[in-house]
Amino acid sequence: MSLTRPDLDALPAYVPGRSVPGAIKLASNEVPYGPLPGVVDAVTAAIEGVHRYPDMGVTALRERLAARLGVAPERIATGCGSVALFEHLFRVTCLPGDEVVYPWRSFEAYPIIAATTAATSVRVPNTADHAHDLDAMAAAITERTRLVIVCSPNNPTGTAVRKADLDAFLDKVPANVLVALDEAYREFVTDPDVPDGLVEYGDRPNVVVLRTLSKAWGLAGLRVGYLIGTPEVAGAVRKVVTPFSTSLAAQAAALAALDAEDEMLRRVALITAERSRVVEAVRKVYPEVPETQGNFFWLPLGDQAAEFAAQCERAGVIVRAFQGDGVRVTLGTPEENDAFLGAL
Template sequence: MSLTRPDLDALPAYVPGRSVPGAIKLASNEVPYGPLPGVVEAVTEAVAGVHRYPDMGVTQLRARLADKLGVDADRIATGCGSVALFEHLFRVACMPGDEAVYAWRSFEAYPIIGATTAATSVRVPNLPNHAHDLDAMAAAITDRTRIVIVCNPNNPTGTAIRRADLDAFIDRVPSNVIVALDEAYREFVTDPEVPDGLEAYGDRPNVVVLRTLSKAWGLAGLRVGYLIGAPEVVAAVRKVVTPFSTSAPAQAAALAALEAEPEMQRRVDLVVSERARVVEAVRKVYPDVPDTQANFFWLPLGDQSAEFAAACERAGVIVRAFQGDGVRVTIGTPEENDAFLGAI
């Protein structure tokens, strides 16, 4: 007799990007330029007080984010990365048997989060160009649907949805269904037609925007994410957030990073420039690489994905294979990217 839920036996575990000593890691969508100025000093100072609990309300950080985003602080919840906030959002929205609709392939944590809340995942296959099939996603909504997730740009394919298409889709979603816009890679978007979810839909009570400081802001090792939504949704999320889950060093680091926005933008610009160079070069070998608005790109290699990743590893470059679907490659420094191009 099992001591754990038998329905989880078939659930795949989350697979992080691998680190191999001596190899170049292009597997985890990290920005390669180190912590932003002031972050190490802020963390060092905060560590001296780790015998005390952190501010559970994350008051300073929420106020700083509210000022930056132009919203009231009661519309913001923070957590251990945006993925944790997705867990909390599912907990407050879904009862067992309720449905969550999302594209596939998309962020691999979605089915895990759905299963752990006993929600039913409704995966809608991506279009041939590897973007969300919004018409099919809208058609998949039923009276049991509680959440629809739009990952924009999409992880792992890098594809992005433009304003007119997203407007039309959100208009089709019933008002009693939460539209969760996963904008973990928002800072890397350069296409002016790809909307800022908060600016475009922040006035809609059923739209929730989730973002992270792990990527562009360089805090992957400290895990700080935030959610913006209607006050009643945010209040419910904050009720179920794991107490003290945003540590004191993480809060201090986030505040310091937000003060270094010009440097963050400079680094993002470097990534975007390299993105254009690398994708152009890769397409000479693999012409089917879709356009990307993230800090990574997608190689739709199907059953050859694992073999490709293994060959890259033998050349000293670690990429992220999604068995049977494709390979995601993070944009690194120019030298790291050149090593990848040499490998292929």
């Protein structure tokens, strides 16, 4: 007799981007320019206090984020990356059998979290151009639906939801269904028609926005994410967060990174400029590459995905294959991107 849940046998494990010694890694949506100024010093200083527990309320960081975003600290919850906050959000919204509607393909953690919280996944296929099918997502909402996820820009396809479409979608969602806007890649958005979820929808009681410091802010290895919702929703999430999950070093690094916003924006501008250059070059070989607003782009290669990734690896470049669907390629430095184009 199994000592663990038998339904988990069929659940695929989360697959991180691979690292191969000596190869260029373009598989994990990391930024390539190292920690922001001040982060290493802040972490080094924090290490001297690691024999003490960190502030469980993450007070200093929540207050800093609140001031930066123009919201009350009571509306913010922090966690071990935005993916952990999604786990907590599932817990505070869903009982066993409740439904969560989300697009597919999208962030691969969504179905894993749903299964482990005993929620029922309702996957809505993306459109032919690899974007959310918001009409179909709205139609998929039932009386059992407790949570709907909109990932914009969408990981791994890079497509983003424009304001007019999101306005119409949110107007269709019942007031008792929570909509989670996953904006992990918000800082890379350059399309003016793609809304800032907090600015445009932060006053809606059934909307919560999730963001991370792992991407543009360069803290992927320290795991800091945050959520903005009503005081009721954010407070419920803070109740179920694993105690002390935002470590002393992570909090110190986050505060230092936020002090370096100008440098973050400079680096983001480098990446978005490379995005335009590289995608234009890739489309000369694969015209089907969709528009992207993340720090990555999508090659819809279907069953050829694994072989394409293997060929890239043989050329010394690691990309992320989603077999049967496509390949996600992270933007790196110009030299790294040129190596990918050479492999292509």
